[in-house]
Amino acid sequence: DLNASEDSHLPKELVEKYTLTRVLGRGACGEVRLAFAKGSCEKFACKIISKKKFSVGGKTPVNLTSQVMGEVNILKALKHPCIIRIEDVVDTPEMLYIVLELVEGGELFDKVVAIDKYDEATGKLLFFQMATAIKYLHDQGITHRDLKPENILLATDDLETLIKVTDFGLSKFVDAGSMMKTFCGTPTYLAPEILLTAGSGTYTKAIDCWSLGVILFIMLSGYPPFSDERKDMDLPKQIMGGHFSFPKQYWSEVSDTAVDLIKQMMIVDPKKRITFADVLNHPWLKDDGMRTKAMALMYPDTDGMAPPKLPVAKRKATEGDEEPTRKRKS
Numbered sequence: 001d002l003n004a005s006e007d008s009h010l011p012k013e014l015v016e017k018y019t020l021t022r023v024l025g026r027g028a029c030g031e032v033r034l035a036f037a038k039g040s041c042e043k044f045a046c047k048i049i050s051k052k053k054f055s056v057g058g059k060t061p062v063n064l065t066s067q068v069m070g071e072v073n074i075l076k077a078l079k080h081p082c083i084i085r086i087e088d089v090v091d092t093p094e095m096l097y098i099v100l101e102l103v104e105g106g107e108l109f110d111k112v113v114a115i116d117k118y119d120e121a122t123g124k125l126l127f128f129q130m131a132t133a134i135k136y137l138h139d140q141g142i143t144h145r146d147l148k149p150e151n152i153l154l155a156t157d158d159l160e161t162l163i164k165v166t167d168f169g170l171s172k173f174v175d176a177g178s179m180m181k182t183f184c185g186t187p188t189y190l191a192p193e194i195l196l197t198a199g200s201g202t203y204t205k206a207i208d209c210w211s212l213g214v215i216l217f218i219m220l221s222g223y224p225p226f227s228d229e230r231k232d233m234d235l236p237k238q239i240m241g242g243h244f245s246f247p248k249q250y251w252s253e254v255s256d257t258a259v260d261l262i263k264q265m266m267i268v269d270p271k272k273r274i275t276f277a278d279v280l281n282h283p284w285l286k287d288d289g290m291r292t293k294a295m296a297l298m299y300p301d302t303d304g305m306a307p308p309k310l311p312v313a314k315r316k317a318t319e320g321d322e323e324p325t326r327k328r329k330s
């Protein structure tokens, strides 16, 4: 728990509204603490980001802060049952505090480790929610850029549960040295074009499709398509060459339709890769029973009937849109 001295470092604007307690997790951009709203005692997850990550030579460029705040305000406007909601943001010269919706089912990553792998029906139910959430983000002009099982949270401990995507849209700011950070971790979920175009920074929303294809591969088999344990080929070469397979030993119980979708999501050439609109129309997801269950999880108060689709205000063109764009100079 935070002791008084740590608490004293928190900004007044945060402390007057929330009590921060134990650490829930540590992400790439800082730690996440359990927070209680004063008065209602409603529980939240407070992400604490040190701006030192953005700073160049110890100074945080003012325009970068306003860009981050601009981005955070766009994210605050997002509203989807499978996307973690931003409740509040407190900005200070040194730190950024983002108060987020709390879910208590843990990370997809830990669940797959615990159960070895998902049965196909449950994997499809969770994957459909993820694809729906990312399609919504893309329709708002936002590319996630860092999809991995750690950024997919589960609402409950049940196998068939609502999922929540988190950590979207901020990654291009938090790791200002994004090229460094992008390449300092293991590129398990990284699309080949990021490795192939390193330095030019051109990328499109299709990178999210690749990453979600890798996640689906892992959910249905229990192991990753690319591994740095391979002796004959290093990880970047495996990814850029699309060197992955579906050995019978692990894939005999998985339908050909599911395998076909993974293959289409993990096409190396982003121009040939399936789009999210087509993912959602793929035969594997043409499953009314699954969709009824998903709708009931996403819209529980409306016996699964989705609310009417409201016209979405298109964001100005920004990074990650269809045309390959130059990544923001870091």
Ligand SMILES: Cc1n[nH]c(N)c1-c1cccs1
Residues within 6 Å of the ligand: 024, 025, 026, 027, 032, 045, 084, 100, 101, 102, 103, 104, 106, 153, 166
């Ligand atoms: C965000 C968020 N909402 N609900 C939880 N458990 C989180 C966490 C992210 C990272 C560690 S915990």
